Amino acid sequence: MTTVTMNGALSFDGIGMTFPDGTEALRNISFSIDKGEFITVVGPSGCGKSTLLRIASGLLDPTAGSVEVDRDRLGYVFQDATLLPWRTVRQNVELLAELHGFESDERRRLSTAAIDLVGLQGFENHYPKSLSGGMRMRTSLARTLTLKPPVFLFDEPFGAVDEITREHLNEETQRLFQSEGFAGLFITHSIGEAVFMSTKVLVMSARPGRIIAGFDVPFSYPRDPQLRFDPEFALLSGEVSLALRGTS
Amino acid sequence: MTTIPDVARPASADVDGQTGSPAADVSLEADALVHAPGLPPGDSRSKSLVRAAFPPLVLGSALIGLWYLISYVVLDPGRRFLLQPPHRVLEVGFLEWANFSRILEALWNSTQVALIGLGIAISIGLFLATMMSQAKMVERAVFPFAVTLQAIPILAIVPMIGFWFGYGTTARVIVCIIISLFPIIMNTLFGLQSAERGMHDLFTLHRASRLTRLRKLMFPAALPAVFAGLRISAGLSVIGAIVGDFFFGQGEAGIGQLLRRYASQLDGEALLTSVIMSSALGVVVFWTFGWIQKLVIGKWHETEVLG
Numbered sequence: 001m002t003t004v005t006m007n008g009a010l011s012f013d014g015i016g017m018t019f020p021d022g023t024e025a026l027r028n029i030s031f032s033i034d035k036g037e038f039i040t041v042v043g044p045s046g047c048g049k050s051t052l053l054r055i056a057s058g059l060l061d062p063t064a065g066s067v068e069v070d071r072d073r074l075g076y077v078f079q080d081a082t083l084l085p086w087r088t089v090r091q092n093v094e095l096l097a098e099l100h101g102f103e104s105d106e107r108r109r110l111s112t113a114a115i116d117l118v119g120l121q122g123f124e125n126h127y128p129k130s131l132s133g134g135m136r137m138r139t140s141l142a143r144t145l146t147l148k149p150p151v152f153l154f155d156e157p158f159g160a161v162d163e164i165t166r167e168h169l170n171e172e173t174q175r176l177f178q179s180e181g182f183a184g185l186f187i188t189h190s191i192g193e194a195v196f197m198s199t200k201v202l203v204m205s206a207r208p209g210r211i212i213a214g215f216d217v218p219f220s221y222p223r224d225p226q227l228r229f230d231p232e233f234a235l236l237s238g239e240v241s242l243a244l245r246g247t248s
Numbered sequence: 249m250t251t252i253p254d255v256a257r258p259a260s261a262d263v264d265g266q267t268g269s270p271a272a273d274v275s276l277e278a279d280a281l282v283h284a285p286g287l288p289p290g291d292s293r294s295k296s297l298v299r300a301a302f303p304p305l306v307l308g309s310a311l312i313g314l315w316y317l318i319s320y321v322v323l324d325p326g327r328r329f330l331l332q333p334p335h336r337v338l339e340v341g342f343l344e345w346a347n348f349s350r351i352l353e354a355l356w357n358s359t360q361v362a363l364i365g366l367g368i369a370i371s372i373g374l375f376l377a378t379m380m381s382q383a384k385m386v387e388r389a390v391f392p393f394a395v396t397l398q399a400i401p402i403l404a405i406v407p408m409i410g411f412w413f414g415y416g417t418t419a420r421v422i423v424c425i426i427i428s429l430f431p432i433i434m435n436t437l438f439g440l441q442s443a444e445r446g447m448h449d450l451f452t453l454h455r456a457s458r459l460t461r462l463r464k465l466m467f468p469a470a471l472p473a474v475f476a477g478l479r480i481s482a483g484l485s486v487i488g489a490i491v492g493d494f495f496f497g498q499g500e501a502g503i504g505q506l507l508r509r510y511a512s513q514l515d516g517e518a519l520l521t522s523v524i525m526s527s528a529l530g531v532v533v534f535w536t537f538g539w540i541q542k543l544v545i546g547k548w549h550e551t552e553v554l555g
Contacts, residue, residue, distance in 0.1 A: 059449055076453055082446040086468045086548045098464075099454040127548040 009034050009069070009183055010056060010151050016064030017051055024208040025051045029065070031202065031211060035150070038177050038184035040194035041211075042244060043204030049187040050079070052209070053155045056185065073100075075149030075182065077157045081136035083128040083143075090115065090124040093142045100147065107146075114142035117176065134165035141173075145180065152177075154186040158193065170196050171225055178221050191240050195233060196223060203243040213243035332516040341521025351506060351518070355525050358502035361417060362489040362533070365424020366482055372425070373432030373477075380433075381440035381466065382458070390433075398430040402488070406495045416499040420492030427488035428481035435477025439470025472549050475541035482533045490526060503529075 011032030017025045025048035033039050043049050054060040056067055057076050083092045093111040102110065115121060118138040128136055137157055144152065154173075158166045174197045177184055188194055194201045195217055203213040215236060219227060227233050312334055319333040332340075342348050376394075380387035406423060413419045443465050451461045493504020503526050510519035 057453055059452060074453065076450070078446045078449065080444070080446050082444065082450055084447065084465070084468065086471070086545070095450075095464075096454055099451070099456050099460065129548060129550055 010185060011068045012052070012056070012065065013068070014065035015052070015055060015062045015067065017048065017055065017060070018063045026055075026062070027208040027210050029209070029211060031214075032068075033151070033183045033185055035183050036181065037200065038174070038186065038198045039200045039202060040186040040188060040198040041202045041204050042188055042191060042194045042240065043209060044206050044244070045189060047204050047206050048209035049189075049204060050155050053153045053185065053187055056153055069151055073147045073149045075144040075147065075152040077137075077140055077144055077152070077154045079156050079159060081128070081133075081140040083136055083139055085128050088125050088127055089120060089131070089139050089142075092128070092139055093146060096143055097146050110146040111142070114145040117145055117179075118142045118172065132165075133161045134169060137161060137169060138172075141176070145176070148180065150182055152182040152184045154184065154188075156187050156189070159188070159190075166190075166193065167225065167228075171223075173197055174221060174223055191237050191244065192228065195237050195240060196228060201240055203240060212246070213240075215240055215243075329514055329516050332520065337517045337520045337524075340517035341524075347518050347521070351503070351522050351525055354501055354503045354506045354522075355529060357500045358486070358489040358493060358504065358526075359529060361420045361492065361502060362424055362482075362485040362529075365421045365488060366428055366485040368421070369425045369428040369432055369481060369485065370478070373429055373481075374436055374474075377433050377436035377440060378462070380437050382462075387437070394430060394433050397426065400426075402427050402491060406491070410496055414498065415496040419496045420489060420502065423492035423495075424485045424488035427491070428485040431477045431480040431484070432474075435473045435480075436470055439473030439477075440466045442473060443469040471545050472541075475537065475545065479534055479537045479541070482537050483530055486526075486530045486533055 009032060012029050015029040016027050019025060029052060031039070041049055041052065051060065053076070055062045056069060057074055058067075058071050084095065087095065090111055093114055094107045097107040097110050115124060118141050120135065120138050120142060123131070123135065128139070131139065140157070158169050161169065170193050173184075173186075176182075177197070184198075186194070186197065191201075198217050201215045201217060202211050203215075204210065205212045217236065219230075219233070315331070316333055319328060319331050323330060340347060341351070376390060380390055402423065405426070409419050409422050409426075413422055447465055447469075448461075451465055456464070489502060490504040490507070493502040494508060497505055503522055507519065507522050507526070509515075510522060
């Protein structure tokens with residue numbers, strides 16, 4: 001597997017993944033994400049979507065194909081907020097900068113900026129146990145933002161929060177995508193979420209996961225929450241849904 | 249056997265003349281119970297305190313009542329030395345300084361033994377558990393022995409400890425170590441392995457070193473379990489100190505030696521006082537570790553600490 005530094009982009013070339021127990025999770029996945037692109041992969045549960053992200057991040061080596069990405073400052077937002085319960089919001093947000101050896105002044109500056117970006121001002125000294133699910137996810141986002149990652153991987157991060165919070169977080173994510181200019185790869189099984197945030201939606205089949213359809217999303221940024229009630233939005237969501245139905 | 253009490257306990261005859269005082273005690277307690285709920289309403293803190301204190305006070309009073317019942321009704325005066333009434337224990341055991349100071353001194357000796365043993369067990373336990381968490385091989389090697397250590401009935405190896413280490417403080421400390429080591433190893437190991445996979449992934453992604461992972465992820469994650477283990481082990485260590493005392497009499501006598509002596513002398517008041525003080529030591533140790541736990545991890549960890 002090669003990891004060549006490219007201009008803030010991520011590309012998969014013929015990725016296949018067969019686990020030691022014989023389960024074939026992914027088959028021949030090839031696509032790439034350029035700077036300024038936000039690609040969402042939707043697929044049925046258990047189709048290997050998360051496996052794809054683990055491969056992209058290097059947590060898992062594929063059994064076939066190769067990934068090209070700069071892993072030095074890769075952003076990865078997990079399904080759970082994965083906050084350290086013994087650290088306050090600020091200490092959690094500073095963790096990655098700490099692991100990367102930043103000085104404390106710099107950490108402070110980065111965490112303050114990131115906390116502002118996700119709207120957690122005033123909660124810096126709270127411990128995770130006193131935060132709502134949405135706020136924990138924001139803290140997790142802020143933690144990733146401190147590194148200013150050129151590539152941002154999202155592994156179904158908003159699956160556990162309620163619908164209204166999820167919509168808010170979707171709006172903020174697309175705003176961050178605009179302001180921070182990262183390349184995004186987002187995994188979800190929510191079609192509305194996929195269409196609302198992305199420049200492109202890819203549909204993955206049931207196991208073994210393959211990309212079976214792709215849809216360009218034509219709406220311009222910043223996207224207004226009202227977009228969700230637009231007939232065009234509904235039409236595109238319907239098409240994605242139809243493609244997804246064909247998978248199972 | 250039956251003739252000894254009269255010789256050994258001439259004081260037991262005094263008791264009959266004092267039936268008045270228990271009644272006074274009881275009414276005093278009843279008074280407190282009536283007044284307690286009448287605290288100013290709205291002061292919810294003291295109200296909940298009363299609510300928390302009320303049931304154990306009632307049960308405690310009932311138990312003291314039962315104690316009196318056994319001392320004065322079940323036991324005839326000739327056999328009352330078997331269970332002296334509470335006020336006698338208070339007068340002879342606690343209020344006669346010669347008796348009480350002796351008990352306190354012995355208790356202090358046992359406390360020292362228990363704390364030294366616990367301290368060594370904590371050091372060994374934390375070290376072993378950390379090693380086990382770092383290498384599966386070490387875990388596989390140590391685990392069966394740790395379980396065996398726990399399975400050995402302590403009384404079975406106590407004579408051997410005396411045989412090897414003499415019958416003094418060293419042997420007593422070793423009993424404490426053996427008896428309190430297992431919960432520390434197991435709880436610490438469990439705690440070190442309790443950090444979620446997602447958190448480990450995060451540290452892996454950002455290329456944290458083994459030491460960084462241990463320091464910033466595994467140790468803090470282990471703290472709640474470590475404290476749970478400490479509280480168990482602290483209690484066991486107190487037991488170990490007293491058990492050790494029973495077998496090893498050389499050097500500074502601990503409370504276990506006193507318990508033995510008072511029992512053989514049929515000194516009921518001092519015996520009960522020693523038992524109460526030993527229990528108090530156990531409770532204090534348990535609370536102390538609960539308090540330390542609250543201090544260290546209470547801010548972020550939601551645990552109910554008794555007391």
